[in-house]
Amino acid sequence: MTVNDRIDKATGDLLKRAVVTRFEIEELVVVPIFAVLIALLLGGLTMVATGVDLPTIGLSYASLLQGSVGSLNAISETLTSAAPLTLAGLGIALGFRAGLFNIGAEGQLLIGGMAAAVVGFSLQGVPLVIHLPLALVAGMAAGALWASIAGWLRAATGAHEVISTIMLNLISFRLVDYLLRNPPIQRPGRSDPISKSILESSELPALLQWLDPNLRIHAGIILTLIVVFVVYWLLFRTTIGFEFRSAGANPDAARYGGMRSGLIIVSVMAVAGALAGLAGANQVLGVLGRASPGFSAGIGFDAIAVALLGRGHPVGVLFAGLLFGALEAGGRNMQVGAGVSIDLITIIQALIVVFIAAPMLVRTLFPFAFAKRGNQREGS
Amino acid sequence: MAVATDQAATAGRADHAQRRQAMIVGWLLLALAAFVALVFGLDSDGNAIFRLSRPNDPLALPNLVVPAAAYSYIVAAVLAFLGVRQLVRGGSRWTSLALGIGFLLVVTAFLAWAAAGKSGFSLTGMLQATLVRAVPIALGGLAGVLSERVAVINIAIEGMLLAGAFTGALMGSLLGGWGGVIAAIGIGGLFGFILAALVVTYRVDQIIAGVVINIFVLGLTSYVSSQVFSEVRALNNAPVFRAIHIPVLSDLPVVGPVFFQQNIFVYGALIMVAVATYYLFYTRTGLRARSVGEHPRAADTLGINVYRTRYINVTLAGMVAGFGGAWFTLGSVGRFDEGMTGGRGFIGLAAMIFGRWHPVGALAAALVFGFADSLQQKLAILRTPIPSEFLAMAPYLATMVLVAGIIGKARPPAADGQPYVKE
Numbered sequence: 144m145t146v147n148d149r150i151d152k153a154t155g156d157l158l159k160r161a162v163v164t165r166f167e168i169e170e171l172v173v174v175p176i177f178a179v180l181i182a183l184l185l186g187g188l189t190m191v192a193t194g195v196d197l198p199t200i201g202l203s204y205a206s207l208l209q210g211s212v213g214s215l216n217a218i219s220e221t222l223t224s225a226a227p228l229t230l231a232g233l234g235i236a237l238g239f240r241a242g243l244f245n246i247g248a249e250g251q252l253l254i255g256g257m258a259a260a261v262v263g264f265s266l267q268g269v270p271l272v273i274h275l276p277l278a279l280v281a282g283m284a285a286g287a288l289w290a291s292i293a294g295w296l297r298a299a300t301g302a303h304e305v306i307s308t309i310m311l312n313l314i315s316f317r318l319v320d321y322l323l324r325n326p327p328i329q330r331p332g333r334s335d336p337i338s339k340s341i342l343e344s345s346e347l348p349a350l351l352q353w354l355d356p357n358l359r360i361h362a363g364i365i366l367t368l369i370v371v372f373v374v375y376w377l378l379f380r381t382t383i384g385f386e387f388r389s390a391g392a393n394p395d396a397a398r399y400g401g402m403r404s405g406l407i408i409v410s411v412m413a414v415a416g417a418l419a420g421l422a423g424a425n426q427v428l429g430v431l432g433r434a435s436p437g438f439s440a441g442i443g444f445d446a447i448a449v450a451l452l453g454r455g456h457p458v459g460v461l462f463a464g465l466l467f468g469a470l471e472a473g474g475r476n477m478q479v480g481a482g483v484s485i486d487l488i489t490i491i492q493a494l495i496v497v498f499i500a501a502p503m504l505v506r507t508l509f510p511f512a513f514a515k516r517g518n519q520r521e522g523s
Numbered sequence: 524m525a526v527a528t529d530q531a532a533t534a535g536r537a538d539h540a541q542r543r544q545a546m547i548v549g550w551l552l553l554a555l556a557a558f559v560a561l562v563f564g565l566d567s568d569g570n571a572i573f574r575l576s577r578p579n580d581p582l583a584l585p586n587l588v589v590p591a592a593a594y595s596y597i598v599a600a601v602l603a604f605l606g607v608r609q610l611v612r613g614g615s616r617w618t619s620l621a622l623g624i625g626f627l628l629v630v631t632a633f634l635a636w637a638a639a640g641k642s643g644f645s646l647t648g649m650l651q652a653t654l655v656r657a658v659p660i661a662l663g664g665l666a667g668v669l670s671e672r673v674a675v676i677n678i679a680i681e682g683m684l685l686a687g688a689f690t691g692a693l694m695g696s697l698l699g700g701w702g703g704v705i706a707a708i709g710i711g712g713l714f715g716f717i718l719a720a721l722v723v724t725y726r727v728d729q730i731i732a733g734v735v736i737n738i739f740v741l742g743l744t745s746y747v748s749s750q751v752f753s754e755v756r757a758l759n760n761a762p763v764f765r766a767i768h769i770p771v772l773s774d775l776p777v778v779g780p781v782f783f784q785q786n787i788f789v790y791g792a793l794i795m796v797a798v799a800t801y802y803l804f805y806t807r808t809g810l811r812a813r814s815v816g817e818h819p820r821a822a823d824t825l826g827i828n829v830y831r832t833r834y835i836n837v838t839l840a841g842m843v844a845g846f847g848g849a850w851f852t853l854g855s856v857g858r859f860d861e862g863m864t865g866g867r868g869f870i871g872l873a874a875m876i877f878g879r880w881h882p883v884g885a886l887a888a889a890l891v892f893g894f895a896d897s898l899q900q901k902l903a904i905l906r907t908p909i910p911s912e913f914l915a916m917a918p919y920l921a922t923m924v925l926v927a928g929i930i931g932k933a934r935p936p937a938a939d940g941q942p943y944v945k946e
Contacts, residue, residue: 189746193746193750193751194751195750244730296923296927299927300544300927301927302923302926302927303926305876306873306876306877306922306926307923309866309872310873310920310922310923311919311923312866313870313919314916317912317915318912318916320912321910321912321913324912447734448734448738451728451730451731451734483750484745484749486741486746486748486749486750486861487742488742489738489741489742489746490739490746491742492738492742493735493736493738494739496731496738497727497739500728500732500735501727503725503726504725
């Protein structure tokens with residue numbers, strides 16, 4: 144492709160972006176709705192195939208809906224599950240924007256959560272306004288440091304970040320196990336790996352406990368909204384965000400433009416790690432109150448899907464996080480209410496992502512929902 | 524002119540990077556030398572006894588007896604020599620070799636230290652377990668090589684392994700072992716085909732497609748396992764393939780038990796690696812496949828069907844991974860557990876990159892991981908003072924260091940990850 148072609152294409156893209164076309168509405172609204180519907184339908188077929196009878200299928204989808212948005216408690220559960228997914232998803236999305244594939248959110252989340260737990264249980268007699276931010280910052284810093292190892296290796300030696308983050312994940316599982324099994328972190332009098340409980344002054348305060356003590360929703364969701372805004376601002380309104388995006392869109396052009404690619408890689412990984420670490424801190428300080436082996440519970444891996452679903456845009460990631468949080472919360476209710484395994488939710492999540500990632504599939508399946516166009520747009 | 528200066532600048536930068544790397548490796552080797560001398564050398568007493576044969580083997584070898592302390596000092600001296608040589612000469616060609624030899628020596632010194640003064644340590648048994656545990660990683664890596672050579676990034680290896688493991692258990696219970704293996708290969712191929720369809724025909728981002736397949740397979744297998752297998756146990760009770768002793772060869776000392784008393788998965792993996800190497804590098808079809816990975820447009824111009832090549836190779840990759848997945852159930856326990864592949868697919872991916880996108884390289888890298896795996900298992904018996912968690916971390920740390928060390932030589936296929944749009 145020659146330079147002129149590129150300029151033409153870029154101009155064309157800019158012009159297209161100026162108006163919201165029917166195509167974009169279809170892409171952003173209609174496709175996701177149909178994706179969710181097909182995914183639920185195929186999930187139903189899976190249940191049929193495994194010998195679940197029709198009334199139970201109806202009951203399970205009813206309890207899925209009931210458990211995700213059907214009551215104040217359900218909404219509280221949805222938001223509680225959505226917060227860490229969104230936070231970690233933002234970090235991964237940032238990596239995508241800069242052309243880095245960070246599989247290490249799970250490990251960064253564990254390390255960040257551990258750091259938050261340590262600060263959370265060790266500072267006696269400090270007021271909440273100091274203790275809580277300290278614990279959150281500790282989580283972010285630890286996650287950032289852990290992730291920047293992979294960034295530094297990539298920048299300094301060219302080691303592929305996919306390998307380093309996978310290895311860092313595997314190392315972090317064992318490191319956390321070791322830390323939890325030994326003083327000063329292990330809870331006295333216990334032989335299994337578990338940390339001391341965090342002090343009340345470092346807890347993320349529950350928001351609605353005055354209404355009903357069972358409502359688990361905590362200040363983490365507010366934190367998440369703030370972080371979504373900050374990441375949006377960082378990515379689209381600051382020079383460093385511009386550098387991140389340039390490095391991802393065209394690394395050569397970025398280097399010719401005088402950007403220091405090594406520094407960008409390390410800082411992208413650090414920010415991504417900080418966000419994943421914050422997700423870990425959010426879990427420890429808001430939900431669990433202590434650290435135990437595998438407290439990350441796969442959030443770091445689910446967050447990859449959330450980042451993909453949100454197409455690397457902070458607001459998109461927020462919505463994707465909410466959707467996945469709703470499915471998680473509803474799925475727990477479904478398991479209890481209808482006796483259908485929560486693993487069905489994982490299948491539905493995968494199907495949603497694939498149909499949103501392949502709009503062509505949805506268009507082929509439901510031609511009536513979309514405007515006819517003579518020529519398919521080339522490319523995507 | 525501008526291009527020429529730029530190339531010169533790039534070359535200069537590469538040179539500088541290589542020299543710096545040689546320095547880093549040099550200091551690392553010196554640090555390892557000090558570590559071996561101070562920790563292993565000072566601490567060991569007595570001899571380390573390595574058993575090479577079982578007492579009733581036809582050609583039994585005597586035990587290998589190593590004076591642990593003396594051996595540690597020798598290793599430390601060699602490491603120090605290698606390190607100083609790196610610092611003085613900074614030979615770029617020798618950097619990764621020196622690092623590799625260094626790690627190997629440290630491992631042997633560690634073994635001598637760990638086994639010193641104990642009743643005996645079965646070296647052959649550990650090597651045998653190494654090969655067994657390398658199988659899924661090697662096959663996962665091979666699946667990665669096959670699909671990345673045609674420029675399709677395969678994150679879905681983990682999912683394909685898991686699908687193979689699940690299907691192996693299910694169909695193995697219904698049809699017997701061979702039925703299970705064939706079904707596992709088939710299901711792997713199916714997911715390979717789905718991956719190809721998503722990325723080639725529907726042009727879904729390759730990483731998204733792979734991640735989705737992983738999540739989908741994890742969800743589906745866990746769902747069926749908790750919904751159906753927990754009720755009907757007969758569906759999850761497959762026969763396990765026993766080791767096949769190859770006549771004559773299996774009686775050889777050390778080599779026999781390691782290579783010729785294994786089950787079909789080990790033999791299968793070794794044969795597949797050989798066949799894949801031959802296919803990719805010594806046949807016309809393989810050359811065409813690689814050209815699709817390096818420069819699809821040129822390949823297309825020459826009349827190679829890019830789409831079909833990608834479909835075929837990614838499907839083959841899926842079949843290889845499906846076979847590797849069957850190892851988890853039919854090759855070891857005969858029963859499927861949720862998420863039982865435990866990230867081996869990702870380690871396979873690492874083995875592929877580590878092995879420089881070459882089947883034999885991927886196998887070698889897989890053996891390193893397999894060795895670490897079996898070592899850790901055996902060391903639990905020897906009770907060393909180092910916490911087991913740190914021993915478990917060591918191979919991953921070493922991988923990171925090695926991957927950082929082999930920069931400049933590891934290069935993915937040029938078109939890796941890019942969709943191809945026919946004009």
